[in-house]
Amino acid sequence: MGVPRWGAVVGLAVERWLEAERDQLALWLPVVLGAGIALWFALPDPEAWCVAILVLVASGLACLAVGQGGRAARSLAIGLLTAALGLGLIWARSESVTRPVLGGPTIASFSAEVEAIEPLVARKLVRLTLLPIGKGAETDGQPVALPYRIRVNLAEADAPKLLGTGAVVHLRARLMPPPLPAVPGAYDFARVAWFGGIGATGRGFAPLVVTTPSDTGAGIRVALSRHIVSRLDGSAGGIAAALATGDVGAISEEDSEAMRRAGLAHLLSVSGLHITAAVAATMLIVLRLLALSPWLALHARLPLIAALAGAAAAIGYTLLTGSQVPTIRSCVAALLVLAALAMGREAMTLRLVAAGAACVMLVLPESAAGPSFQLSFAAITAIMALHEHPVIRAFFGPHDEGRGRRLARGVGSLLLTGLLVELALMPIAVYHFHRAGLYGAFANIVAIPLTTFVVMPLEALALLLDVGGLGRPIWWLVQQSLDALLWLAHIVAAAPGSVRSLPAMPTAAFALMIVGGLWVALWRTQWRRLGLMPLAAGAIWALTTPAPDVLVTGDGRHVAVRTAAGLAMLRDRAGDYTRDMLAENGGVDGEPLLLADQPNARCSRDLCVTDIAARGRTWRILATRSAYMVPIADFIAACRSADIVVSERGLPKRCVPRWLKLDRRILRRTGGVALTLGSGTVVTILNAGDRHPWRDPPLLERTASSFRPRHDRFHDTASAFRARRGRQNRTVHAKAQRREGDAAREAFHLHER
Known part of the structure; x- marks a missing residue:
């Protein structure tokens, strides 16, 4: 039976399209490699991973068998086999790093x-x-x-x-x-x-x-960081240390938050900007010094020697700064650029970006799931795709014009690039951090040149002069330039609407935007416009996703409820980490409110009841606020009148709310919970059948089989205390509650520090 006529027409059109895009096909190899890695994170257990690998390999071989040598069949086969390779790589990596995990506090x-x-x-x-x-x-x-x-x-x-x-x-x-x-x-x-x-x-x-x-x-890194911090005041020392060693520990939280809100946090992560500056400075200095010798200038390939020195500088800088993912990516890219220059080839291309991404994922496949990898490669891919476009290249390329027009064209190129990078990074920032900056492109027009051409050269000169104890005047200039950078960050961060906070978006919406963005960036023919459809669909889906009405932490201690006034927390004694985390995931920019202060809430020292409206009805939420026992009859009646009951302790079986009970026993199986009452959606951290090693209780139990922590004394103390409750007065109760709360926080919420 022959191929239908319409099938032949479609097949011929696809072949012609792929022939026109033949130079771009290689760019999709790291994309499908990353898709295989993402598939491992998305699928729940080893059985599903095995099936996925077998299906991918079988489908790839089938494409080769029936494709009859066409470009479409070969491309699809290579893509499927590469995806299987990515899934296998991350699975093997997760097994190779298996180590015992502590069984409990x-x-x-x-x-x-x-x-x-x-x-x-x-x-x-x-x-x-x-x-x-x-x-x-x-x-x-x-x-x-x-x-x-x-x-x-x-x-x-x-x-x-x-x-x-x-x-x-x-x-x-x-x-x-x-x-x-x-x-x-x-x-x-x-x-x-x-x-x-x-x-x-x-x-x-x-x-x-x-x-x-x-x-x-x-170590050299710590010693150098301490030396730099000792030369500068405030967060300026921390930023200078971050530029030199990647150590951000000396930057205050206030200044760090201002840098993030202003879209300047990328300056604190050693990546392409810093590696490029280090390589360029090294090559320039080596080239000029060697050119002083007439014999070397006539008999040696000075650019090649300078390129080797630049490569050594890139590798050394990467090792000095801790070999983080952005730094490794930038180092690989720099080495490829230098190799291309040495061979007389065009260096800055999307193939360079693809090669760097493939190298990182082959060595550290888990990095593909992290924001550092995604932000880094999204930014450089957007820049390369923009400036490889014929229209952009023609407009912003070299022109025979005056200095003023050339400067205006350069500023326009920088602004357009900044806007595109902000748009490219926005889905990733919202997905991982639940916020997006709006003025980052404008802030970077000043911040990037200031950092690249003023701060980093001055800092390098100051460190060099410190060898002879002469660097103090240069450090003063570094201080002034970094203070100007921080001033810019605070001004932009404080501007109205500088940051838009959004709730956690669905992973499928994020995937649609990533696929759409890559489709637009990597193809060159008119079919690239089809990528706008999944890009728009994912964006609409993310923007229309409602914020959760109730957030419950995995231990049941902290509850955040969306009220008419905003997001309100159950407990006023919560660490900064908990407050910020609940606010970010609740789509709120700022501090959460206190539930006891809201008009629709009725709270005592032990319990809190609040009513919120959603889905055309009123929902009643009951939550415990202390470790005290309350009169059982009153508590059972309160449970029956509530739709949702939340507690950090185990509740009696007779506590039966109208919809959902989240106590200690249930939260052990679910982890943290997000409830959207309008749609009746319940999202949990732990899901039945999820066998990823860091979430697999049987595996964690095996790795910690020789460990049995003796932390039950906290529960024993609490039980004994509650048994004596009837023989103690209210003042003694309050003091004991504070002691018990402090002990529990120290033991079970250490990560908030």
């Missing part, structure tokens, strides 16, 4: 080797990455097994002078497993910790004893 004394030190100057803390050694860890005199790698924060004043990378220390620390997102859409530290081999995180106590001093000290 505990306080332990142990010895460990210091793997890394990160000063957090603005918070007066030092973050240590530790590798426990020996079998001497103890909890209340009982031996306990610790994970392979631990990350703890230590007060700056408690860090000994002999502390350095490679030192062996003995300390006592309060530890907890890497926390899952508190609510849907929040930062997933558990996933990051899994791929980083971190099995516990917490807070160290003084005294920390250095049993074996370090041979190398804190």
